[in-house]
Amino acid sequence: MNMHKPLKVKLHLICYFQGKPFDHVQAMQERKALHTLLAKRQEDLPPRKMKDSYLEVILPLGSQPEIREKYLNVHNSVRFGRILEDLDSLGVLICYTHTKQEMQPRSPLSIVTALVDKINLCQKIIHPDCDIKFTGNVSWVGKTSMEVKMHMLQLHDGDYSPVLDATFVMVARDPENKRPAFVNPLIPESPEEEEIFKQGELNKLKRIDFNTASLLKMAPTAEERNIVHDIFLNTLDTRTVSFQSRKLPPNAVWMEDAKLKGLQICHPEERNIFNRIFGGFLMRKAFELGWAIACSYGGSRPFIVSVDDIMFQKPVEVGSLLLLSGQVCYTENNYIQIRVHTEVYNANTRENHTTNVFHFTFVSENEVPQVVPKTYGESMLYLDGKRHFTAVMKEI
Numbered sequence: 001m002n003m004h005k006p007l008k009v010k011l012h013l014i015c016y017f018q019g020k021p022f023d024h025v026q027a028m029q030e031r032k033a034l035h036t037l038l039a040k041r042q043e044d045l046p047p048r049k050m051k052d053s054y055l056e057v058i059l060p061l062g063s064q065p066e067i068r069e070k071y072l073n074v075h076n077s078v079r080f081g082r083i084l085e086d087l088d089s090l091g092v093l094i095c096y097t098h099t100k101q102e103m104q105p106r107s108p109l110s111i112v113t114a115l116v117d118k119i120n121l122c123q124k125i126i127h128p129d130c131d132i133k134f135t136g137n138v139s140w141v142g143k144t145s146m147e148v149k150m151h152m153l154q155l156h157d158g159d160y161s162p163v164l165d166a167t168f169v170m171v172a173r174d175p176e177n178k179r180p181a182f183v184n185p186l187i188p189e190s191p192e193e194e195e196i197f198k199q200g201e202l203n204k205l206k207r208i209d210f211n212t213a214s215l216l217k218m219a220p221t222a223e224e225r226n227i228v229h230d231i232f233l234n235t236l237d238t239r240t241v242s243f244q245s246r247k248l249p250p251n252a253v254w255m256e257d258a259k260l261k262g263l264q265i266c267h268p269e270e271r272n273i274f275n276r277i278f279g280g281f282l283m284r285k286a287f288e289l290g291w292a293i294a295c296s297y298g299g300s301r302p303f304i305v306s307v308d309d310i311m312f313q314k315p316v317e318v319g320s321l322l323l324l325s326g327q328v329c330y331t332e333n334n335y336i337q338i339r340v341h342t343e344v345y346n347a348n349t350r351e352n353h354t355t356n357v358f359h360f361t362f363v364s365e366n367e368v369p370q371v372v373p374k375t376y377g378e379s380m381l382y383l384d385g386k387r388h389f390t391a392v393m394k395e396i
């Protein structure tokens, strides 16, 4: 891999240049003129190699103590929500590097996060006083979408050791973020790169299969139906001959009692260069709600194990009222699977629409109570959580 000089930048400070605050509204007006720079066909764009988009970025937590406070949590380790923000910005930066045209002073593309496919952690603790290195490159390309693989490592005794691996999917849009826009093709250069590229193709097909089999579209499998019925039988009150009397088994919690909600007013401070709310900010807020649920549910300190299948379905406008609803949906031994659903509320139309769904897997220090669904809808949520949990456990 081509080793670029590490960029010692705080990623989202890119919104500022020459010391002046970025005028988002004016910038969006100016971007309209960039339409003429868009390619009409993907074949008109020069192919790129994986090393062309490879970047290394240092987050100097060890060497610049003044930036630590922003990253610090109360357990004297790094706030994972802040890492999510940095990964989001780095993913976009990698895609801009892949699509960069030397002749163009500015990119006509608006690159947005469409999906966090997965983030798997191999360290429980991220230290707040050791430098962090992020690396990554575009690993697969479709017509307008790009898969980005990123890695995070932390410096200990002179060596960087792995902390997490992440796979994101970014989508290129026109300068006004209205329609899809073509991106440069990617040519694998070695058998190893061909394997990575093929995996990107398989990931796309797997996502389609997962969505097709979604419990929002299809009935559960026979095995899953048995699980739900066993839970139902296990919660029937045997003293009454009734389908209605339900009793909580020992060391269990009804699903309806394992949720928390939050509200976020989306201030301009949290907007990205396209005048919409940062994907990383949304992830941080959802993660922190998920963490709070895991903490209160498990009664001890939870550690994040995996983030998967975060879909960015709709952009969040500046000024939106963002409603976050988090729920424990599956548990096993020390593990807690959490789903956070976010929607924006439009006060004028009094309508809500979903913007994101997040899935987080936490491990608690102690064994946690079993979460038990009561209604059919909760049972589907339970099975969906189990599917996510099983997929995560296969990977780690």
Ligand SMILES: CCCCCCCCCC(=O)SCCNC(=O)CCNC(=O)[C@H](O)C(C)(C)COP(=O)(O)OP(=O)(O)OC[C@H]1O[C@@H](n2cnc3c(N)ncnc32)[C@H](O)[C@@H]1OP(=O)(O)O
Binding pocket: 011, 012, 014, 088, 089, 090, 092, 093, 096, 111, 112, 113, 114, 115, 141, 142, 143, 144, 145, 146, 169, 171, 173, 180, 272, 273, 274, 276, 277, 278, 279, 280, 311, 312, 313, 314, 315, 316
């Ligand atoms: C300089 C660096 C630092 C600055 C960084 C600034 C930017 C930071 C990044 C952000 O903060 S972005 C904000 C968070 N993300 C969003 O607000 C995105 C919200 N979602 C959307 O706007 C739309 O859902 C989206 C554009 C992602 C997709 O729209 P459509 O569903 O209409 O897409 P379409 O059907 O036209 O498909 C376009 C491509 O996207 C792909 N796609 C769509 N949804 C996907 C998904 N969920 N997963 C994977 N791929 C997806 C789809 O397969 C296709 O790929 P190909 O062209 O390659 O075949």
